[in-house]
Amino acid sequence: MKPTLAAFPATRLRRLRKSPAIRALVNQSVLSPGDFIWPVFVRDGDGVMEPVASMPGVNRLSVDKVVEAAREAHALGIPAICLFPYTPEHLKTEDCAEAWNPENLSNRATRAIKDAVPDMAVMTDVALDPYNINGHDGFVRDGEIINDETVEALVKQALSQARSGADIIGPSDMMDGRIGAIRAELEREGFRNTLLLSYAAKFASAFYGPFRDAVGASGVFKGDKTTYQMQPGNSDEAMRLIERDLSEGADMIMVKPGMPYLDICRRAKDMFGAPTFAYQVSGEYAMLAGAAERGWLDHDKVMLESLTGFKRAGCDGVLTYFAPAAARLLNG
Template sequence: MTQAPYPAARFRRLRRTPAMRALVRETTLTVDDLIWPVFVRDGTNERDAVPSMPGVERLSIDLLVETAREAADLGIPAICLFPYTDPSLKTEQCEEAWNPDNLSNRATRAIRDAGLDISIMTDVALDPYNANGHDGIVRDGIILNDESVDALVKMALAQADAGADILGPSDMMDGRVAAMRAALESNGHKDVAIMSYTAKYASAFYGPFRDAVGASGALKGDKKTYQMDFGNRDEAMRLVERDLMEGADMIMVKPGMPYLDICAAVKSTFGVPTFAYQVSGEYAMLMGAAERGWLDGDRVMVESLSAFKRAGCDGILTYFAPRVARLLQE
């Protein structure tokens, strides 16, 4: 890198005014970068707050359709559905996960029937339906890989049949992307995309999300035998390469801000559509501090989301999506 010595080069010249800063800004956050994760519950005209996620609610399907309409009106390209499943429907074999009329699939069809110009992403994991709270089927305390993959394939097909545009396998079982892609191709769903939760770490930042989907109380043990060790970077690169070879269209890193190095490495190494999930714990920390007046909420929101873009991400799943979309319109 060649540049003139001071004072011929004064970096402050290009920071002098908002207009000058805008002209040379390297990273720009837009509404096109956003995916809005939303929680759906049973009932009609029902909403209830998630206490550990200020401003986030579980919505019945009728209200969720209106939320999807709001997202489309704001220009948000996609929403991602997460169900709060009735505990009576949770079993050790997770059969409700591939029920064509489960909560997630009914919500997908309702949004699709509303004719909204928005993509629908769904979560492919067994924890909302599992009596044990795990992302896979459990036997004698062991999370079974291949049996779980079989269940996940059935779940993926049911979601594709319901009208999902993007499937998000978040389970971290080995071989699930290849199995899903093969099943989608052979069942008439060749255009359904897969955004694989490829580098999903066994993180303490997921706690509020588990409250939101009702999995916290059910979880027995932890998820460290199938989610990644947070000390590992090279393993993430191997997982990305594998998932791409198995047919993933997009790659996700989760959590987000504590793993920006992984986001940057994935994008620079593979050059594929790369996403990050600003997870519930990240959102809760920023919101909690902002509510107490310790941080400027809007400024830290934009700064945190811009960090993902600077690291190379093509998009971000964030609970801030509607708030930042409105701010960007001002």
Template sequence: MTTGPYPSTRFRRTKRTDALRRMVRESTLSVDDLIWPIFLRDGEDDETPVPSMPGVARLTVDRAVATAKEAASLGIPAMCLFPYIDTSFKTELCEEAWNPENLSNRATRAIKDAVPEIAIMTDVALDPYNINGHDGIVRDGIIINDESVDALVKMAVAQAAAGADILGPSDMMDGRIGAMRTALEAAGHQDTAI
């Protein structure tokens, strides 16, 4: 959590919904503390096993919606979405990452439409969209920090616009949290948590 002065520190962000309040209250361990990870893939009415994670599958958006309904019925307050992107969408500049119609953003909207009370966390990272597999834009074998931060900021704003409640940056770029917060505020997403 940002500990700077207002407006970068807005504790109201974590109090605006029941799901968020339950996640940040005093230390306890209950179903309220759980976040259901969802691995997404394109397609319809299908799931594909993840070879490196026995018992885990990549779900199509419709199956993710059904899983969100199950999570809500069990009292699980949140889901975190991790997209598996077809290689045809991967580029050196990761443009698909901030496409409003990318897999993660479509899934966010579909889940929020069907189960509005569940909190959606999204992974803010370029590696699913990068032809090189890195979390940053690579040029001449070097990860370019500031260009990568610019891409991550566009991705964060697109995810917030799709309805994400919490953004979960998993990259390692310097300065990305402050840049995301500034861009989210400017875009009217002051209630979106990082």
């Protein structure tokens, strides 16, 4: 678009900024609680709210407390909650069998939320890292992350989540072919309306550190994830991955991390027009929340500014740990 402007003083662009009323009329990127998916960490126990040291204001919650969080989110107008399990160490194995256990933390929390707050959409994470003694998203053999056998395991994990009532399944593993395999099995099993929100463009980022603390993966993790997550400098590859996942049956796509990759969000939305989400990841949250905690930044202003940036970049929604705080502000 090439704007047509009269010469100054006929055009005074400041006229459109002169008052709150005028600014509201011309505001392009509008943020609402309906734009948020709230990531929540679930752990075992009862009545537990355990602070995550590297993420100020974020807690690991037992299933009963996750249900309370879901009720709060629903009351605030947040449409979806995303579950990430803090798996006990004795359940982490090389075969990752806890990933598809019907009674694992994620599946129990899903059922509890759907029983208590049926209208709350529950999103689940498909990857083996919370269950893997090696801390990787896939099976490890002789130092290599094995793709095809991992995909078979991810299909079993996704089916267990669908059977537990998950509305949105989020494959975050970055294995080749997993979207097509999961979609085909969901269809065969009758889960035709279960959505796939693919982490299609997930970068090998240094911003994930606090998340790994939150799910207990830091201590067991060895090596890095550069053979399956993307290089931060590659945008063309991101488009290829997004196109592939959409062609295999993804309903929505994710860019992760968020703020350092807003150009990827914009390009993906312009190129494909699919529902596009970004994950404001743990490191992004920790930077802003930690600086605000020290009085270096205005918490509420930087929170809303950062979230508005995702909307401006073309995102339809954001996974953010700020979801409840932002929703309370937006609701007045």
